[in-house]
Amino acid sequence: MSTLAARQLVIDIPEREDGTPLDFTIQPGEIWAILGPNGAGKTTLLHTLAGLKAPRKGEVALNDQSLNQLRRKQIAREIAVVFQERQDGFPATVLETVLIGRHPYMAPWDVETAEDLELARAALERTQLSALEDRLVSTLSGGERQRLALATALCQQPAIWLADEPGNHLDLRHQVEAMKLFANEADVGRAVLLCLHDLNLAARWCTHILLLYPDGRACWGAADKMLERSALEKLYRQQLTETQVDGRRYFVPATDRIDD
Numbered sequence: 046m047s048t049l050a051a052r053q054l055v056i057d058i059p060e061r062e063d064g065t066p067l068d069f070t071i072q073p074g075e076i077w078a079i080l081g082p083n084g085a086g087k088t089t090l091l092h093t094l095a096g097l098k099a100p101r102k103g104e105v106a107l108n109d110q111s112l113n114q115l116r117r118k119q120i121a122r123e124i125a126v127v128f129q130e131r132q133d134g135f136p137a138t139v140l141e142t143v144l145i146g147r148h149p150y151m152a153p154w155d156v157e158t159a160e161d162l163e164l165a166r167a168a169l170e171r172t173q174l175s176a177l178e179d180r181l182v183s184t185l186s187g188g189e190r191q192r193l194a195l196a197t198a199l200c201q202q203p204a205i206w207l208a209d210e211p212g213n214h215l216d217l218r219h220q221v222e223a224m225k226l227f228a229n230e231a232d233v234g235r236a237v238l239l240c241l242h243d244l245n246l247a248a249r250w251c252t253h254i255l256l257l258y259p260d261g262r263a264c265w266g267a268a269d270k271m272l273e274r275s276a277l278e279k280l281y282r283q284q285l286t287e288t289q290v291d292g293r294r295y296f297v298p299a300t301d302r303i304d305d
């Protein structure tokens with residue numbers, strides 16, 4: 046069980062005012078969504094929380110310890126990052142790729158154990174990729190690659206998930222499967238933070254929401270309080286229609302845009 050905290054954190058976006066210093070803790074069992082328009086800084090925030098990008102001010106703490114004091118391998122045993130885009134390195138199969146998730150637990154010249162293989166195969170099964178384990182990654186479809194990224198993170202057995210647009214390239218069913226995977230992870234005490242463009246996935250699955258504005262202002266809190274139509278309309282500068290299905294709120298874009 047681990048926590049990840051932003052402490053008076055200002056992310057470093059060139060030529061932008063500091064905005065609102067971010068101060069929150071993601072607890073085990075919580076699923077946070079970062080929502081905001083293109084360019085608001087969602088990816089920059091996710092990379093900063095992962096320790097991959099230095100903040101302008103403040104710090105990120107993993108279990109109350111500043112990320113600056115931790116070695117990358119220690120961080121990688123706790124935090125998995127699913128990137129928005131990825132490039133093929135050298136030619137590798139699906140199984141070889143998912144096994145990369147075990148690297149934080151291995152010494153440089155170690156080979157994977159039978160247990161590592163078992164974890165890798167379980168991750169492939171959970172992302173419906175078992176049949177593709179011998180395929181070269183370069184031959185996969187966009188959605189299959191996205192599921193492979195989720196499988197690799199799963200194989201890492203992280204306490205904290207940071208995933209940037211995890212629904213990218215996924216069809217509707219696989220989007221739901223991915224959100225169920227995060228919900229299962231949260232149920233067993235993992236903490237999850239997702240950058241999302243889909244308000245309805247956030248409304249359906251997330252416990253907490255952080256709204257990030259392009260000028261650096263931000264607010265955050267429990268999902269039911271943050272998902273207010275007027276606040277979301279201001280965030281996206283887009284009119285929304287709110288509806289309810291099975292007692293849950295959903296948002297659909299109306300035809301009008303909110304002009305400056």
Ligand SMILES: Nc1ncnc2c1ncn2[C@@H]1O[C@H](COP(=O)(O)OP(=O)(O)OP(=O)(O)O)[C@@H](O)[C@H]1O
Nearest residue numbers: 058059081082083084085086087088089090129240
């Ligand atoms: N190296 C850089 N130099 C200048 N500006 C940068 C640099 N890196 C990022 N930015 C800018 O920082 C802002 C935030 O980018 P970021 O990718 O974090 O946004 P985002 O909210 O994830 O956007 P999207 O929804 O389009 O993925 C953007 O305006 C981007 O152009």
